[in-house]
Amino acid sequence: MQTMISGGPIANSEGWAKIPFAGRLAHYWLPDEIEGYSAIHKGERVSFWKSRCGVEATTYKGVSMLERGNWPMCKRCGRLS
């Protein structure tokens, strides 16, 4: 099995990224328009994301967006771009 390498945390912004616990692909993320861009939960900023293909994820301290690295890109997100 191939070892997956990420380039490390990146700033929260729209674009291709790998979010931990949100599947095994890098998706193209947009701020979730339903939940709002971000919120403060227990003193920490939590950001809500929704990918072009409909996957939902949150990021917060310790679980941040990662550079795409060599994770496979989601074909559905790529087709919609």
Ligand SMILES: [Zn+2]
């Ligand atoms: Zn996707």
